[in-house]
Amino acid sequence: VSHLAHTSAHLLEPATIARLRAELPSTTSVTYLNGGTLGPIPRAATAAMRDELDRQANFRQAPGVWDALSRAQARARQVTGRLVGLRPDQIALMHATHEGINTALWALDILPGDSIVTTDQEHPGVLVPLHVQAERRGSVTRTAAWHGELDVIDAIVNLIDNTTIAVVVSHVSWTTGAIIDLAALRAAVGPAMRIIIDGAQGAGVVPVNAQRDGWDAYTVSGQKWTLGPHGTGALALVLPERWLATCCSMSAIMNPCAPNSDHLRLVRPAL
Numbered sequence: 001v002s003h004l005a006h007t008s009a010h011l012l013e014p015a016t017i018a019r020l021r022a023e024l025p026s027t028t029s030v031t032y033l034n035g036g037t038l039g040p041i042p043r044a045a046t047a048a049m050r051d052e053l054d055r056q057a058n059f060r061q062a063p064g065v066w067d068a069l070s071r072a073q074a075r076a077r078q079v080t081g082r083l084v085g086l087r088p089d090q091i092a093l094m095h096a097t098h099e100g101i102n103t104a105l106w107a108l109d110i111l112p113g114d115s116i117v118t119t120d121q122e123h124p125g126v127l128v129p130l131h132v133q134a135e136r137r138g139s140v141t142r143t144a145a146w147h148g149e150l151d152v153i154d155a156i157v158n159l160i161d162n163t164t165i166a167v168v169v170s171h172v173s174w175t176t177g178a179i180i181d182l183a184a185l186r187a188a189v190g191p192a193m194r195i196i197i198d199g200a201q202g203a204g205v206v207p208v209n210a211q212r213d214g215w216d217a218y219t220v221s222g223q224k225w226t227l228g229p230h231g232t233g234a235l236a237l238v239l240p241e242r243w244l245a246t247c248c249s250m251s252a253i254m255n256p257c258a259p260n261s262d263h264l265r266l267v268r269p270a271l
């Protein structure tokens with residue numbers, strides 16, 4: 001990340017940097033270094049949000065309002081799909097990265113004693129959902145050392161046995177900035193192991209591509225490197241039909257994407 005920032009600072013003309021800063025009001029008075037918590041929101045995004053709020057305030061139930069909202073969600077799925085190398089119908093919109101992790105875990109058929117391998121550098125947005133699965137469904141969380149004696153991928157593989165149903169890890173560590181080579185992870189764990197990636201610090205700042213990377217599920221944060229508002233994110237699924245239907249929120253009902261698709265058919269047969 002710092003290498004990219006360093007390189008681009010040398011490539012961009014001062015006038016371009018000034019234009020970018022002007023488009024990102026939070027960066028005009030400070031050197032903004034915390035895109036990993038909240039990215040600066042571009043003026044264009046704030047204007048679009050204001051327009052949408054005005055439309056909802058003024059025409060809450062008028063014909064077309066619901067369609068406009070559906071179109072906005074379809075567009076969000078489309079651009080998120082482009083970001084991770086998938087189609088819009090493989091993207092479920094979420095309200096946060098951890099909602100994506102939670103949804104993916106509930107959409108796994110976890111039985112008591114099944115193990116899930118993670119690392120010792122994960123965010124509470126992964127640790128808490130894993131803890132919930134252990135408490136509610138009896139899974140066992142196994143923790144590989146990311147910066148131990150072994151390479152993190154070898155450490156993960158060492159913890160996998162015939163009880164293991166999934167690997168849940170960050171693409172980019174929120175603590176050290178280290179990046180897991182996702183294609184190498186897939187090669188090491190084999191084709192059948194379910195790989196769920198916490199992409200909070202990945203998508204938007206490092207390249208993501210489902211085909212090249214080999215993951216099954218990838219969570220995207222809306223409010224960090226993709227420069228969106230709080231309360232946004234996505235869960236990308238390569239094969240939605242491989243996941244259990246989950247209970248879903250209102251906005252998820254409008255997601256034509258499993259793990260909610262069975263519910264979709266029940267709730268809105270027209271979709």
Ligand SMILES: Cc1ncc(COP(=O)(O)O)c(C=O)c1O
Pocket residue numbers: 036037095096097098099123125126170172173174198200201221222233
């Ligand atoms: C690696 C990682 N995962 C998950 C999260 C949680 O993100 P959200 O608030 O979108 O659930 C964060 C937030 O900083 C993070 O850095």
